[in-house]
Amino acid sequence: MINRVVLVGRLTRDPELRYTPNGVAVANFGIAVNRPFTNQQGEREADFFNCVVWRKQAENVANYLKKGSLAGIDGRIQSRSYENQEGRRVNVVEVQAESVQFLEPRNASSGSGGPRNDYESFAGGGNRNFGSGQDQNRNSTNLNEDPFSDDGQPVDISDDDLPF
Incomplete structure (x- = not known):
């Protein structure tokens, strides 16, 4: 039997973290x-x-995700039932998340207009060259430059380099 679900969406409410008696x-x-x-x-x-996640992953979800956060869920569907306060049986179907992936940086939905992640902070900071002297100027590369753009030079590819 197979019971697998993969979802990508946005949280509809802040995660609610609790602890079992154990x-x-x-x-x-x-x-x-x-x-x-x-x-x-x-x-x-x-x-x-509705999703449920356990253990360390539950603490991470509660600490780093909030309403509106984009997340990827990998898990399984599980059903359970219980009696409510009026004595009626309630059936619940929920996703038991085995893995939750955070699909956007923590500050992405803050609207601050600043960089979205560490790479953009680095890339947006201008030319950062590591090295010294002439090597620094020779090895500098513009991060916004397209390395695959047509510069008018023929491309030399051997038949041995082709995968087919």
Whole structure:
């Protein structure tokens, strides 16, 4: 039997971190996943899923994700039931996340207008050359320059270099 789900979407609420009586961390959160098509009115609809993650991953989710964060979930669907306070049986279907991937930098949704990640802070800081003397000038490369642009020179490729 196969029970595998992979979702990419945005959190619908801040993760709620709790601990079991044995001290095991568990976090609950919701995720909205856009459908790949539009409805008859041209609007994109979404599906909403409740997710549960355990242990260290639960603590990381609670510390680093918030409502609106983009995340990738790899896990399985699990159903359970319980009796509520009125004595009615409630059935719950949720995603038991085995892996949660943070798909955007922590400050991406802050709207600060600053760099989105460490690479952009480095790349946006101008030409940073490492080395000394003439080697520094000779080895400097503009990070925005396209290394595959056509510079008018023929490309020398041996048939042995081709994978086919």
